[in-house]
Amino acid sequence: RSQEQTASASPLLRALLETLIYCRHQVLRIKTKNEEEVKQLQLLESLEHLELDFWINPSAPALPVDVRIPAVSVQSVKAFLESQGIQYSILIEDLQDVLDKEKQDMVESAQRQRSTSSFDFGAYHTLDDINAELDNLASEYSFVEKIQIGESYEKRPLYVLKFSTRGSKRPAIWLDAGIHSREWVTQASAMWIANKIASDYGTDESITSLLNKMDLFLLPVANPDGFVYTHTSNRMWRKTRSKIPGSICVGVDPNRNWDAGFGGPGASNNPCSESYHGPSANSEVEVKSVVDFIKNHGNFKAFLTLHSYSQLLMYPYGYKCTRPDDYAELESLGRAAASSIRSLYGTTFQVGTICKTIYQASGGSIDWSYDNGIKYSFAFELRDTGRYGFLLPANQILPAAKETWLGLKKIMEHVRDKSS
Amino acid sequence: RAMELPPGRFPAARAAAVAVAYLRYLRGGPGSGLQLRELRRARRQDIDDVGHKYYLELELEDVLDKDRTVNCTAEVLYHLGSKTSAPDVQVTVQGELRSTEEADKEFYNRIRSLEKELVAENIPDSHGNVPPELEPIHLLAWVASGYVIWQNSTENTKFHLAQVKHVKQVKRSDEDLQFDFVVLLHEMVSQEVLPWEVTLLWHPQRGARVPQSRAAGAGS
Numbered sequence: 001r002s003q004e005q006t007a008s009a010s011p012l013l014r015a016l017l018e019t020l021i022y023c024r025h026q027v028l029r030i031k032t033k034n035e036e037e038v039k040q041l042q043l044l045e046s047l048e049h050l051e052l053d054f055w056i057n058p059s060a061p062a063l064p065v066d067v068r069i070p071a072v073s074v075q076s077v078k079a080f081l082e083s084q085g086i087q088y089s090i091l092i093e094d095l096q097d098v099l100d101k102e103k104q105d106m107v108e109s110a111q112r113q114r115s116t117s118s119f120d121f122g123a124y125h126t127l128d129d130i131n132a133e134l135d136n137l138a139s140e141y142s143f144v145e146k147i148q149i150g151e152s153y154e155k156r157p158l159y160v161l162k163f164s165t166r167g168s169k170r171p172a173i174w175l176d177a178g179i180h181s182r183e184w185v186t187q188a189s190a191m192w193i194a195n196k197i198a199s200d201y202g203t204d205e206s207i208t209s210l211l212n213k214m215d216l217f218l219l220p221v222a223n224p225d226g227f228v229y230t231h232t233s234n235r236m237w238r239k240t241r242s243k244i245p246g247s248i249c250v251g252v253d254p255n256r257n258w259d260a261g262f263g264g265p266g267a268s269n270n271p272c273s274e275s276y277h278g279p280s281a282n283s284e285v286e287v288k289s290v291v292d293f294i295k296n297h298g299n300f301k302a303f304l305t306l307h308s309y310s311q312l313l314m315y316p317y318g319y320k321c322t323r324p325d326d327y328a329e330l331e332s333l334g335r336a337a338a339s340s341i342r343s344l345y346g347t348t349f350q351v352g353t354i355c356k357t358i359y360q361a362s363g364g365s366i367d368w369s370y371d372n373g374i375k376y377s378f379a380f381e382l383r384d385t386g387r388y389g390f391l392l393p394a395n396q397i398l399p400a401a402k403e404t405w406l407g408l409k410k411i412m413e414h415v416r417d418k419s420s
Numbered sequence: 421r422a423m424e425l426p427p428g429r430f431p432a433a434r435a436a437a438v439a440v441a442y443l444r445y446l447r448g449g450p451g452s453g454l455q456l457r458e459l460r461r462a463r464r465q466d467i468d469d470v471g472h473k474y475y476l477e478l479e480l481e482d483v484l485d486k487d488r489t490v491n492c493t494a495e496v497l498y499h500l501g502s503k504t505s506a507p508d509v510q511v512t513v514q515g516e517l518r519s520t521e522e523a524d525k526e527f528y529n530r531i532r533s534l535e536k537e538l539v540a541e542n543i544p545d546s547h548g549n550v551p552p553e554l555e556p557i558h559l560l561a562w563v564a565s566g567y568v569i570w571q572n573s574t575e576n577t578k579f580h581l582a583q584v585k586h587v588k589q590v591k592r593s594d595e596d597l598q599f600d601f602v603v604l605l606h607e608m609v610s611q612e613v614l615p616w617e618v619t620l621l622w623h624p625q626r627g628a629r630v631p632q633s634r635a636a637g638a639g640s
Contacts, residue, residue: 124547235546236582236604236613253611274611310608348458350428358430359609386437386580387455387483389606393548 022099024071027092030081032061037086041065050077066091121192122398124184127156127228130191130221134159141198143211149219150289153242156224158289161194163216165201169299171419173412174374176219176290177306179254179365180238181226185382185392185400186306190220192401193408206409210416214301217293223254223286236390238274240284247271252278255307256363257287260371261319264362277363291368302376302415303369304408309389310358310381311349313338313407316370318354319362326375327353333414334378337407344403347383354379376415380404422463422475431575432462435474438573439494442509443480444566445628450527450556451520457481457489471500472575482518483559490515498575506571524624527556531589531597538589538599557587557599560628564620565603567630582606582613596621596629602636 032038041058044050050073055066069077081088092098119125119133138146138161145162152158164170177183177190197216200207210216221227225241239251249272256267259281263269267277282288294300315330317323324330334351341349350357354364358381366377383392383400392400425432436459443454461477474496481489490513497508531538543558544550550558561584569579582604590598601618615636621629 230546236606238611268610274613352428356429385456388544388548389580389582391544391546391548391583393544396548 022068022095024074025068025095026071026074026090027055027066027068027095028077028081028088029091030058030065030067030086030088032058032063032065032086034061037061037084040084040086044077044080052077068095119191119195121188121195121401123394124188124397125191126231127221127224130187131157131159133191134161134194134220137161137194137198141201143201144198149293150285152223152225152286153240153284154225154228156228158219158224158286159221160293161218161220163197163201163211163218165211167215169297170215171213171299171301172215172217172297173302173304173415174217174219174294174300174369175304175306175408176222176365178220178227179222179286179305180307181223181230182236182238182390183306183308183382184230184390185308185397187221187227188394188397189306189382189401189404190218192398193405194218194220196401196405206413210412213416214412214419216412219290222290225286226251239276240286242278242284244271244276244279249276252276252284254284254287255365256361257281257284258291258363258365258368260364260367261317261362264319266318266359266361267363275361281363287365290365294369294374295372300369300374301419302378302411303366303374304377304411305365305379306382306404307379308382308392309384309386311347311383311385312357312379312381313341313349313351314354314357314366314379314381316353316367316377318360318364319367321353321355321360323353324370330376330378333376333411336414337378337410340406340410341403344406345399347399347403349380349407376411378411380407422465422473425462425464425474427459427462430578431464432459432474432476434573434575434578435462435464435496435498436476436478436494437578437580438496438507438570439476439478439492439509439511440480441566441569441573441579443492443494443511443513444562445564445570445630446511446566447513447517448559448563448566448628449520449524449622449624450560451484451523452518453483453559453562454480454490454517455483460491467497469500471498473497485518488518490517498573507573509570521624523556528597528624534589537591539587541584541586543584543587558584560599560620560622561587561601561603563622563628564599564601564618564630564633565605565616567628568603568605568616568618568633571633576609578608580606580608585615596623596626 038058038061051070053068058065134146138144143165147160147162148157149160150158177186197207201211226237229237239253241251253275256275256277262281268275313334338349338351366379370377440456458479463475465473476494478492479489492513494511499505543554565581585604586602588600592598599620603616605614617636618633619631
């Protein structure tokens with residue numbers, strides 16, 4: 001009868017019925033003492049309207065009989081058994097509970113399998129290892145795709161993970177890390193965040209509703225040449241590795257190279273400087289690739305970027321010290337995000353515009369994104385406040401990633417709600 | 421006529437960093453290191469023909485004992501227009517800092533009894549690791565760089581010790597321990613990482629002294 005009901009129901013109702021089909025069904029174990037009792041159970045078995053499902057059929061007195069009883073029949077079957085003096089015990093109180101738990105166990109086990117397979121999210125990795133894990137994530141999850149948006153100066157691919165559950169050019173969120181290569185906690189956190197989003201889609205309400213409405217694009221290593229250089233030669237390298245005509249010095253500060261107040265205060269025109277803005281806006285292919293990608297897409301609603309260190313959560317502007325038009329909303333959202341971050345381990349992030357909080361700096365990425373219509377533009381400076389600085393111990397990667405994720409999630413949820 | 425400053429904005433934060441650096445130089449040692457937990461309050465006074473004076477209320481924590489905090493007040497005076505004069509700093513610590521007498525003595529004796537002079541590099545290493553036996557050296561580098569940071573700070577700089585590139589113990593005929601450091605200082609405003617050569621003399625009772633320091637040659 002329940003199958004008939006299910007078939008004739010609307011799709012929504014059917015889905016509901018199918019998931020709850022064993023709700024309050026009980027499984028009894030019946031211990032028969034003699035042939036007479038076995039015959040009684042066989043009589044019970046013949047009563048089709050009860051829809052009893054014998055897992056072990058009544059056959060001989062020595063063998064237990066296990067039977068699943070639909071909720072509606074439980075009381076009457078028990079009454080019958082008791083009136084016949086037939087002993088029974090309850091194997092399963094509510095079958096649905098057991099099935100739900102089993103499903104959850106399977107999901108968790110699959111996750112554990114994946115995470116123990118090789119990539120340790122609590123350690124620092126080389127570029128090659130990171131790229132291999134990007135492939136791994138893309139192959140593991142149908143809604144995750146690795147795309148290449150360009151090449152670095154030294155011809156390394158710029159890989160972005162695209163999280164998209166359906167549709168095309170849906171409203172999207174941009175997240176990047178490692179634009180300054182020495183800020184190692186950012187690339188590491190981005191990898192943890194990628195894995196978190198991928199594995200929690202379908203189980204976490206917030207991530208699920210977010211990806212059901214929007215796409216997410218994550219660039220974990222925005223400056224791969226610099227990153228490799230920090231591994232092979234100079235751990236403190238910040239800039240790109242581009243050759244500068246007429247100079248012995250190498251590299252441009254990629255976060256002074258965007259077309260937002262380019263060349264203004266807070267950037268240097270000296271090629272040997274760590275904050276050298278470059279010969280012109282977007283001269284760095286690492287920057288241009290992102291600019292072109294975002295412009296061509298045309299539907300980004302948020303631009304989020306990770307830096308370290310200082311524990312700050314900032315919004316535009318950096319190139320000028322005046323407030324953006326959306327100051328009130330961005331300040332409020334920033335505070336909410338900082339509050340979420342603090343809720344986990346007590347880590348405090350200061351909130352404010354770049355210019356007031358850290359320093360005036362021109363040519364920055366979130367100023368460009370904001371001036372190009374992407375309202376929700378935020379830059380994070382992650383742990384710590386100077387004790388270890390760029391050399392954050394690996395045992396702080398997971399705490400940093402987890403707390404940062406809460407802040408990002410708060411912003412993304414707001415963007416999701418405003419975009420629908 | 422002192423103006424209240426928001427603690428979350430950079431002018432107050434920079435002055436606080438100077439105060440902390442100074443305090444590390446004055447009170448730091450191989451057994452303790454102070455860091456800023458919270459800048460509670462900041463005010464600034466512009467003094468004609470003299471400079472800018474910051475009044476700060478700070479809460480500090482001991483990195484080796486995070487549950488222990490201590491409050492302090494500080495005054496940081498940046499001299500007007502002067503590029504060669506260090507800021508004047510005064511700090512008052514309220515309450516007691518943890519006594520490190522035992523740890524200091526033990527470290528002192530350990531180093532004095534080394535047959536070969538201690539040499540180490542890259543503290544912390546690329547992954548942020550500091551071997552436990554080198555943590556006291558790391559903290560002494562904080563003392564040494566505390567002095568350099570205090571001496572070289574302006575309202576337009578904010579320094580942190582990024583890494584100890586190299587350290588060499590130099591045996592002495594007197595009772596001081598001597599360590600010759602090459603430290604990397606990260607300057608937040610320019611984002612430069614600057615190598616400095618600093619000599620530190622330290623004694624458990626007499627504390628620290630920096631007889632010489634200088635910016636090292638251009639980095640790699």
